[in-house]
Amino acid sequence: MTELLLNHLAGRWQAGHGEGTPLFDPVLGDELVRVSAEGLDLAEGFAFARHTGGAALRALTYGQRAALLQQVVQVLQAHRAEYEAISIANSGTVKADTAVDVDGALFTLGQYARWGAALSDANHLRDGEAVKLGKEPLFQSQHVQVPTPGVALFINAFNFPAWGLWEKAAPALLSGVPVIVKPATATAWLTQRMVHDVIEAGVLPPGALNIVCGSSAGLLDALQPFDVLSFTGSADTAALIRGHAAVARHSVRVNIEADSLNSALLLPEATPGSPAFDLLVREVVREMTVKAGQKCTAIRRIFVPQAVWGAAAEAIGAKLAKVSVGNPRNEAVRMGALVSRAQHASVLQGMDHLSSQARVLHDGRRTALVDADPAVAACVSPVLLGVDSPEAAEAADRVHDTEVFGPVATLLPYRDLAQAQALVQRGQGSLVASVYGEDAAALAGTALALAASHGRVHVVSPDVATAHSGHGNVMPQSLHGGPGRAGGGQELGGLRALDFYHRRAAIQAAGPVLAALQPQG
Known part of the structure; x- marks a missing residue:
């Protein structure tokens, strides 16, 4: 053994x-x-x-x-x-x-x-x-924060x-x-x-x-007052954790990071071949393929003006076609495997679910794996799905409600910016949205419009083309977490992260x- x-x-x-x-x-x-x-x-x-x-x-x-x-x-x-x-x-x-x-x-x-x-x-x-x-x-009254005298339990993904x-x-x-x-x-x-x-x-x-x-059996039962619990995983498991008897009885402080249908949004003024258009294409391909799409922050929905939808589908598909998939020990391989055959089955099932409302625009599964047996390896090549009309984008409830945790994303068109913002918010709260354009005022306005439904808004303009940290990269300087279905949690954000592990009290005393x-x- x-x-x-x-x-x-x-x-x-x-x-x-x-x-x-x-x-x-x-x-x-x-x-x-x-x-x-x-x-x-x-x-x-x-x-x-x-x-x-x-x-x-x-x-x-x-x-x-x-x-x-x-x-x-x-x-x-x-x-x-x-x-x-x-x-x-x-x-x-x-x-x-x-x-x-x-x-x-x-x-x-x-x-x-x-x-x-x-x-x-x-x-x-x-x-x-x-x-x-x-x-x-x-x-006088002085507020202070002191370390909680409990333990921090992490249940990780x-x-x-x-x-x-x-x-x-x-x-x-x-x-x-x-x-x-x-x-x-x-x-x-x-x-x-x-x-x-x-x-x-x-x-x-x-x-x-x-x-x-x-x-994890028994871990939540061991929690006591002043302990804290941080969970990363599915929304269904998160709901069970929030309702656990020990968590409720002891008022255990809980931080949740759950499902997230993150978005990339191309502003209306962008045209095929423009810097903003090319930046979106590059970032979408990177987010679909890094860690085989197994990132809580990966791009799942891509929103572009209706007039450029076809060009975006072609450009993203062309780059995905160059991604080699298979055994990570082979230097020719750019994207490795999902973590297990169970995850492999889950991703394929999720793609079938989305395909009832979206069609396949690029199917990397038609390309042979490199140095890997498809009957054994948990490899899934990138798949780009698409919905080709703004009306269909509004009706595609599965696309806005189902996160497929793998190298899969859906391209959706919009009529105007108001519709685009409303479609992004159909995700019911996400970890991150990225916005691509060149007009500073339009970028700022869109960022603020999306801020209430996202933990982070990543704005990419040509002047930061080589400097931005990436849609899906979680930097310790910035907040990580999101409202609604993303769990309502907050991590990192510099020293703000220490708040979760401290207790705030007001000390009232003489000067x-x-x-x-x-x-x-």
């Missing part, structure tokens, strides 16, 4: 009972490792994290915790080659896509280390200035086993809150290896970083007492 990955709880490595669940190479079909959380004493593990790990972290200042994050970066950088090999084997990603995950994690950790260092020797965050509570400034951990853990650890991560089973190997390397390096205090691989509070660095 293959290796059974160990869990880490209560300050020690622990094997789950039973044979465990196997993880597979999604291209070759080989079994890689197994995971099991069966029989773990979760109550003991959570208590150790809260009381031992939490106390040790809170005894440090923000500056000291930032220094720990920088040490974590150094540990992970030393093992990067191993992480790349695991990612290729377990996630089926080409090297460039592995970099999005692994290097994105390192970059985010490094950013929070730098931001935390600027907080220096503070042990709380001052929220605004003191205000008087009467006519005289004798008695399969698509970013590296970044998905560290984009959450960086602000949590900087805040002084211990972490328990439950990675998605299909790609848990990379998360487990990273946690293993950091723990074995002795960088963090015992109990500060913990991992449970396998079933000298407030002055004696340890200053923010």
Whole structure:
């Protein structure tokens, strides 16, 4: 039997009972490792994290915790080659896509280390200035934020086993809150290896970083008041989490990132061959193919003026036709596999569902895979669907309601900008929309019109053609999350991310007492 990955709880490595669940190479079909959380004493593990790990972290200042994050970066950088090999084997990603995950994690950790260092020797965050509570400034109120004395439980998705951990853990650890991560089973190997390397390096205090691989059964039952829960996954699972008895009974603070039908919108003045038109085509193709379209932020719907719909379909299809798909170990391959055969079946089913209201404009599945057996490999080549009239775009409810988590997008025309904005908002709340054009006033107006229904609006004009960070790239400086069906959550956004791991309180006292509070660095 293959290796059974160990869990880490209560300050020690622990094997789950039973044979465990196997993880597979999604291209070759080989079994890689197994995971099991069966029989773990979760109550003991959570208590150790809260009381031992939490106390040790809170005894440090923000500056000291930032220094720990920088040490974590150094540990992970030393093992990067191993992480790349695991990612290729377990996630089926080409090297460039592995970099999005692994290097994105390192970059985010490094950013929070730098931001935390600027907080220096503070042990709380001052929220605004003191205000008087009467006519005289004798008695005042000062709002502060202090680390929550609980644990941060992360239940993560399969698509970013590296970044998905560290984009959450960086602000949590900087805040002084211990972490328990439950990675998605299909790609848990990379998360487990990273946690293993950091723990074995002795960088963090015992109990500060913990991992449970396998079933999530019992994890929510172990939550207590002051704990926080961050979940990335489907809207259906998110609804179950919000209604869980322990979450409701203890008023556990929850952050959700769920389904998202992200959009790309080309403004009316753009014409075929214009810089804005070409930028949209380039970004759509990139978003459809990076990580085989398995990104929560990937473009799913593309809105263009009716007059350029045909030209856009032709231009996007021509670029997609050049994308080679197959075994990521082959240097000729540009796009690797989905993470599993189950995900492969889900994507094909989703495409069939959308095809009842949209026709296929480009079908990459007609091209043979490179160095991969289609009967074994979880590879799906890019497919561009299309709806060819504004009236049909309004009627295509499946296109606006179904997220296919793979290399699939739908091209839709619009009559005017008002209709385009209304169609974008049919997504019921998304993580990101990108807007392409050249008129600054029109771009700004559209960005504001879409802001209420999106966590991020990415505006691309010719002057930032080579400088913008990309529609789907989540940068730690900007907010990540979205309203409505996207989950209503908020992550990152610089030091705003620390809000989730802190409790705000108003300290009402005489001026000298407030002055004696340890200053923010």
